[in-house]
Amino acid sequence: MRFQDAARDARAVVYAGIQADPLVARLATLLAEAEASERWMARAVMNGERTDPQKWRRIFPSLFGEAAPAAVADHAERVLAASLEVANRGEQVRSQYRGAVVEELTARLLARRAGAVKRERRVLFDGVPAEIHPYDVTVESAERPEVYDCKWGARGINADVLNQLDDARAHAAEEEIELRVAIVVFDARRSAELRLDRSTARHDETRLVALESIDELAEAGA
Numbered sequence: 001m002r003f004q005d006a007a008r009d010a011r012a013v014v015y016a017g018i019q020a021d022p023l024v025a026r027l028a029t030l031l032a033e034a035e036a037s038e039r040w041m042a043r044a045v046m047n048g049e050r051t052d053p054q055k056w057r058r059i060f061p062s063l064f065g066e067a068a069p070a071a072v073a074d075h076a077e078r079v080l081a082a083s084l085e086v087a088n089r090g091e092q093v094r095s096q097y098r099g100a101v102v103e104e105l106t107a108r109l110l111a112r113r114a115g116a117v118k119r120e121r122r123v124l125f126d127g128v129p130a131e132i133h134p135y136d137v138t139v140e141s142a143e144r145p146e147v148y149d150c151k152w153g154a155r156g157i158n159a160d161v162l163n164q165l166d167d168a169r170a171h172a173a174e175e176e177i178e179l180r181v182a183i184v185v186f187d188a189r190r191s192a193e194l195r196l197d198r199s200t201a202r203h204d205e206t207r208l209v210a211l212e213s214i215d216e217l218a219e220a221g222a
């Protein structure tokens with residue numbers, strides 16, 4: 001088993017530009033330090049249905065109300081402002097930015113535990129055709145390699161994603177390598193589980209990391 005950079009096709013070049021936008025790094029940094037309620041707010045805001053910041057302040061009084069500590073309100077304001085920047089990008093571009101933010105957040109949390117992580121990498125096996133799509137985030141440890149596919153919402157989970165993850169795990173096992181595979185979904189665990197329950201693709205050995213448990217990526221033994 002070995003890792004390889006993804007091909008730099010036109011799609012990858014365009015997406016790399018989005019990944020490199022300082023907004024992505026800024027928002028991922030804020031979300032890495034955020035409370036659960038801030039992350040739920042960010043998800044709601046980035047869906048783009050309401051772009052009036054005052055409405056969001058009323059919806060989340062625990063973050064912005066008079067009872068909210070100053071430090072909490074200040075951080076929440078920065079999360080809200082950055083999330084609104086994404087929401088105001090327009091439907092097609094907003095979707096790409098949301099995906100990039102989830103990938104960057106995943107990478108930052110994993111780095112706290114695993115050190116160096118890599119992005120947009122393929123996993124190759126001798127005698128097995130390479131997968132078309134690369135993995136969003138990888139931990140390329142000789143002792144404990146890990147691959148992650150990141151999704152904004154549960155609707156992004158599909159058979160192709162699940163099959164690719166499980167195939168990689170199975171091919172690694174044939175080489176006596178324990179490759180941990182996971183899908184990160186910036187959405188409610190229940191929504192992701194319902195989506196998985198409807199899938200016929202094998203996923204019993206694919207870890208699900210939902211919005212409620214995303215901090216587990218940074219925890220020792222995760």
